[in-house]
Amino acid sequence: MLPDCYVCSSCHERFDFKFREAYYYTGAAPADKQIADADLLWVNVRPAWCMDCECVCVAEDIAPLRAFEGAYGAARAGQPVEYPAYTAYMKAPDALRELGDQLRWRMGRRHAARALCCGGLRYQWMDVAQPLLKHAECDFGFIEPRIHIGSGCGRGPGVSSPANIRLYDPEGELIGQLTWRKEDGRIWEIEPMRYPPPVADD
Ligand SMILES: [Zn+2]
Numbered sequence: 694m695l696p697d698c699y700v701c702s703s704c705h706e707r708f709d710f711k712f713r714e715a716y717y718y719t720g721a722a723p724a725d726k727q728i729a730d731a732d733l734l735w736v737n738v739r740p741a742w743c744m745d746c747e748c749v750c751v752a753e754d755i756a757p758l759r760a761f762e763g764a765y766g767a768a769r770a771g772q773p774v775e776y777p778a779y780t781a782y783m784k785a786p787d788a789l790r791e792l793g794d795q796l797r798w799r800m801g802r803r804h805a806a807r808a809l810c811c812g813g814l815r816y817q818w819m820d821v822a823q824p825l826l827k828h829a830e831c832d833f834g835f836i837e838p839r840i841h842i843g844s845g846c847g848r849g850p851g852v853s854s855p856a857n858i859r860l861y862d863p864e865g866e867l868i869g870q871l872t873w874r875k876e877d878g879r880i881w882e883i884e885p886m887r888y889p890p891p892v893a894d895d
């Protein structure tokens with residue numbers, strides 16, 4: 694689970710996630726204005742610090758292929774799995790379909806796991822005990838997670854306010870943002886979005 698935010702232990706500067714959830718678009722047609730919920734595939738993420746954007750972000754958590762094969766095998770045997778999808782509360786056919794889709798995606802995936810803020814590879818995991826991430830401007834500050842219990846449960850994103858969920862192609866290239874849920878959740882409206890152009894090094 695992602696913390697709510699990160700805070701510097703010395704100067705108390707706060708670092709928020711710009712977004713926390715993401716999906717791959719697996720549809721055959723180009724993603725344009727509206728896409729079907731059935732063409733979305735859950736992106737597994739972990740909290741990271743992007744050294745290029747200097748921000749807290751989510752980065753793709755892509756296990757080796759054998760983990761996906763193992764999960765698919767477990768689902769076929771009727772056992773629940775937690776990765777690449779949490780299936781404890783799914784009906785057996787739904788779990789099998791989800792894990793089959795994840796396995797198909799993993800077999801096709803070529804690009805290394807990216808930081809989803811900019812698509813870059815220069816990031817550091819934030820959910821490991823060591824090393825602590827030092828706040829660059831602070832002598833004694835470390836960037837630490839904060840978790841607030843009891844943030845509200847509503848009708849889910851995209852119903853009464855636009856969702857803040859990013860959409861990627863299967864290689865982790867940013868293509869859009871999910872905004873509004875329509876037709877009982879079967880359709881998502883999307884806005885096109887691209888990664889920021891890379892910053893020159895000099
Ligand atoms: Zn600080």
Ligand SMILES: [Zn+2]
Nearest residue numbers: 743746810811
């Ligand atoms: Zn970045």
